[in-house]
Amino acid sequence: MTSFDVIVIGAGPAGSAAARKACDLGLSVALIDKAAFPRDKLCGGGVTRRAARELRDVFGLLPGPEALSTHEVRLVAGRDVLGEQRGLPAFAMIMRRRFDAMLYEAAVGAGAVAFCPARIATLDLQAPSVTLQDGRVLRAKALIGADGANSVVAKALHGRAYDPALIGFGMEIEFPAPAGQPPDPVVEIDFTAAVWGYGWAFPKAGGLTLGVGGRLSRNADLRAALAAYAARRGLDPAGLPCKGAFLPFGDPRPQPGRGAVMLAGDAAGLVDPVTGEGIGWALHSGQLAARAVAETIATPEKAFAAYARALAPVQAELRRARFLARLVYHPQLAPRFLRHLHRTPRLQRRFLSLVGGEMDYADIGLASIGRVIGGLIRRG
Ligand SMILES: Cc1cc2nc3c(=O)[nH]c(=O)nc-3n(C[C@H](O)[C@H](O)[C@H](O)COP(=O)(O)OP(=O)(O)OC[C@H]3O[C@@H](n4cnc5c(N)ncnc54)[C@H](O)[C@@H]3O)c2cc1C
Structure with a gap:
């Protein structure tokens, strides 16, 4: 089959939510990702209550059997403790490799036809259609670009995915838990670990994710900032990989799409500039894009207009x-x-x-x- 109601590019939270919702609404779906699942994705893995609600609404799922649920947060500024809060509502910490594979499987299980891994050779946003590098041509009435911070769909629409002067960047190290020691369940936020951003220590079932993130233009050396944060916490990162990725919180698209083409999640810049949260907005925008396709299936060139109306409250929230x-x-x-x-x-x-x-x-x-x-x- 090479002709679909909708093509979804990217099978992270935004793309899998779009694909799953579109299938549930009776649409035929092609789901394309350059990676085979499970795949890694650099992320703190903090699943907010907003994200958990979306997960339940779209997929009928909980964060996953390996999620660590925590109720304690420590706010610090370097070595100064600003406050400790206990008894908070549960905040789930997940590893994206498992979490995203769970969402991808739920989308494919609902009927999405997966092209993963597949490389895109060319995109035609007018048709819309996608030519894969192996020569296959996929056509659809509508197309959803959920292909992350370096979105090829955003580049095709707007000339570039984001403005590097405005966007954020994050770096992380995964520290395995010492053998036989239960994980320290306290989440830490350090407001001084990065400029126009913060540092985070997120406990996981198998260890701890330590990260720093902030506006790229204000943080000349995030790697050094992360090393300093690790040292303050008495952690030795020697031999552990230190990875970085874009956090598209500073350059949201006022018009994330055109005609029958829509951007969702990071591709649309839907990341909270205070907290760095993106999973919840990715799930939410993915499902809104799928609904817009279903609502306009007889006139798919109106899909973006329907999506833009549904997305307006999200954009207003991110402006605040x-x-x-x-x-x-x-x-x-x-x-x-x-x-x-x-x-x-x-x-x-x-x-x-x-x-x-x-x-x-x-x-x-x-x-x-x-x-x-x-x-x-x-x-x-
Ligand atoms: C260091 C760091 C820490 C973070 N911590 C948190 C956190 O704790 N909580 C939180 O809520 N958010 C966090 N975020 C943000 C969160 O990771 C993103 O907002 C979220 O992953 C967005 O989901 P998405 O589906 O839009 O994009 P992604 O998860 O990036 O998925 C995009 C998918 O598209 C695929 N793709 C990309 N290009 C192509 C292509 N050309 N062709 C085909 N497929 C393609 C990729 O393989 C990928 O599977 C963090 C981000 C960073 C960088």
């Missing part, structure tokens, strides 16, 4: 997040914000509700974010 990021990470305001955070356990809990995806930025409102910024400026 960008506003708050200026408070949390701005070089002049950040020290004041951290002092305020240290003194105010209630603010710590509210901040963690945002990070954990229990609360939306809309729940705070731009006006009150503006008031906090004003107050911090006045107090000095």
Whole structure:
């Protein structure tokens, strides 16, 4: 079969959610990925409550049998502890190799025809159609680009996937758990481990993911920043791989698509600029894109217009997040914000509700974010 209702490029969270939802809505789906699954994906693997809700809604799944559930978070600024919060709602930590394979299998199990691994030779966004490097030509009524931060679909639409001056970058090291020792279940966030970003220590069933991430243009040497963070925690990274990847939080697409073509997940820049969360938005936007295809199947050139309407609240939410990021990470305001955070356990809990995806930025409102910024400026 080479003719489908929809072609989905990329089978990460956004693509697998799109493919699964499209199958559930009765569409025929081609799912293309350059990798064979299971495959690795650099990521902290923090599954927020928002992501967990999407996982349940789209796939009817939980984060997975190997997910580690944690209820404790420590907020630090270097060696200074700003606060510790216990008894928080569960926050799941997963390894993306397993998690993404689970989603991919659920999409294929629902009927998506997989072309994984397959290399794309050419893309025709008008048709739309995809020619694979082995010569096969796949055609469809609509196309969803869910191919991550370096999206070829975004490049075909906009000339480039992102602006490197605006986008983020993250680096991580996986530390295996010492033999016979249960994992330390405390999540740590270090606000000073990176500029316009943060460091994270995320416990996993088999060890600990230590990472730093921030705006690429503000962090000349994230590798050194990660080494310094590891040293502060008494961890020796010698012999362990240190990997990096783009975090597309600074350059969201105002128009993530055209005609019958849509971008979802990282390809559309749907990453939270305060928290770095992308899995939940990838799952959500993937399913919205699939719904848009189903709604416009008789007039597929209107698919993007339907998707754009459905995505508008997500884009508004990420705009509010960008506003708050200026408070949390701005070089002049950040020290004041951290002092305020240290003194105010209630603010710590509210901040963690945002990070954990229990609360939306809309729940705070731009006006009150503006008031906090004003107050911090006045107090000095
Ligand atoms: C260091 C780091 C830490 C992070 N930590 C977290 C976290 O803790 N929690 C969180 O929610 N988010 C986190 N994120 C963000 C999260 O990883 C992404 O937002 C999420 O993976 C986006 O999903 P996606 O499906 O859009 O893209 P991806 O997961 O990147 O999937 C894209 C897929 O497209 C495929 N592909 C790419 N190019 C092509 C091509 N040309 N042809 C065919 N297939 C292609 C890839 O093989 C891949 O399978 C982190 C990111 C980084 C870099």
